[in-house]
Amino acid sequence: MAPDPTLKRIAVMGTGGVGGYFGARLKAAGHDVSFIARGAHLDALKTSGLTVASPLGDLALAPVTASNDPAEIGPVDAIVFAVKLGDTESAAERCRPLLKPETSLFTFQNGVESAARIGAAIGAEHVVPGVAYIAATIAAPGVIRHTGQMAKLVFGETDGRASARCEAFAAACREAGIDHELSGDITLALWQKFIRLAPLAGVTALTRHPVGPIRENARTRALLGEAVAEAIAVARAEGAAMGREEADAVLAWFDGLPAEMTSSMAGDLERGKPLELDGLNGALVRLAERHGLDVPAHRFITQALELQKEGAA
Ligand SMILES: NC(=O)C1=CN([C@@H]2O[C@H](COP(=O)(O)OP(=O)(O)OC[C@H]3O[C@@H](n4cnc5c(N)ncnc54)[C@H](OP(=O)(O)O)[C@@H]3O)[C@@H](O)[C@H]2O)C=CC1
Ligand SMILES: CC(C)(CO)C(=O)C(=O)O
Structure with a gap:
């Protein structure tokens, strides 16, 4: 089947675990996807293409269009925005050459402040908030490694409308076999993820352990539970429609995760990369x-x- 014609050109800003994985799936389905990257990863994309190793199916895409200069790519219909939170404003500014008035930017950054931060930089009218559920990382230059079975995108307009741009992106996901949900309450969806992610990221980074041992030890399980209860209290104060009993569902979610599952922030800590601490646990504070x-x-x-x-010096 030919890809949905509404999104003729897609750019991925930040070809890492999230952008690389979902961008590769969209490209494999026949979309015209350009990848924005830098450093050794960009060199590998240019010379050897993009490889995805995934339990849901490997991909080896070559050649791919990759650049560190958005002006080389020019205006696109949609942007998949997936840089770390510390790079938000600089990457958003770099998106300007990709924009035409009707360009939509789907952000899949963690936290609850991404869309507002990008909107302040390039105009809120371009931005569609989203959430990614996946564990993926750059395993080597040009190579994205996805672990586990989870690989889902949730997105939607802040006012809950089923807009043409969201329908078009949902069609692109469908064609690419990407598990997705067009949410009628994306603010709630963002908080639903955040009350899971911030405790998991904080406690896996703090203890340097994956979720298995954390949930089995009474003291670390209690810390995880306290972090969840606090996150839910903040979500409620911010207007998210959830009750305190949501904590049971979150703990049940942790209990269902593979024991070796960790978080992208714990992975960043291990690799000496900057942490998204200010946008996760720091944002809750x-x-x-x-x-x-x-x-x-x-x-x-x-x-x-x-x-x-700030990462290892
Ligand atoms: N990884 C995961 O499993 C998940 C991550 N998320 C969230 O998604 C977002 C992205 O995370 P993730 O995919 O892990 O990030 P990665 O670090 O894997 O990928 C981001 C990539 O973008 C590059 N980059 C950053 N700024 C620019 C720029 N201005 N120009 C060109 N390239 C740039 C980075 O380069 P460099 O390495 O040189 O900085 C890096 O290669 C985060 O908010 C994260 O919390 C959400 C769900 C799951
Ligand atoms: C917890 C997880 C893997 C869920 O998608 C995540 O978002 C992250 O580690 O950043």
Whole structure:
């Protein structure tokens, strides 16, 4: 089947675990996808193409269009935005040559502040918030490694409308075999992920252990539970429609994860890369303060990881 004609040209800003994996699936389905990358990873993409190793099916795409200069790519219909939170504003600014008035930017960054930050840089009208559920990383230059079975995108307009641009992106995902959901309440979807991710990221990074041992040890399980309860309190204060009993569903989700599952922030810590601490646990501390709430577990996590935040020198 020919790919949906509405999204003729797609650019991936940040060809890492998330952008590389989902961008590769879209390209394999026949879409015109350009990959923005840098360093040795870009060199490998240019010389050897993009490889994805995944339990859902490997891909070896060569050649691929890859560049560190968005002006070389020019205006596109959609952008998949997936850089780390610390690169948000600089990468958003670099998207300008990719924009025409109707270009949509789908952001799959973690946290609950991504769309607002990108919107402030390039105009809110371009931005569609989204959530990625996947564990993927750059295993070597040009190679994305996906672990586990989870690989899902959730996206939607902030006002809940089923817009043409979201329908078109959903069609592209369908054609590419990407598990996806066009959400009628993306703000809730962002919080649903955030109340899982921030505790998991914080506790896996802090303990340097995957979820298996953390959930089996009474003390670390309690820390995870406290971090979840605090995140839910902040979500509720921010207006997310969820009850305190949501904590049971989150702990059940942790119990269902593969024991060896960790978080992208723990992976960054291991590799000496900068941490997304300010946008995850740090964001909960900031938002809690705004509502007069105390979040001691997240405060402690941010304090304990502070010296690793910028990555290894
Ligand atoms: N990895 C995962 O499993 C998941 C991650 N997420 C979220 O998705 C977002 C992206 O994470 P992830 O895919 O892991 O990130 P990665 O670090 O794997 O990939 C981001 C890539 O973008 C590159 N990059 C950053 N800025 C620019 C720029 N201005 N120009 C060109 N290239 C640039 C980075 O290069 P360099 O390495 O040189 O910095 C890197 O190669 C994060 O917010 C993360 O929390 C969400 C769900 C799961
Ligand atoms: C927990 C996980 C793997 C879920 O998608 C994630 O988002 C991350 O580690 O950044």
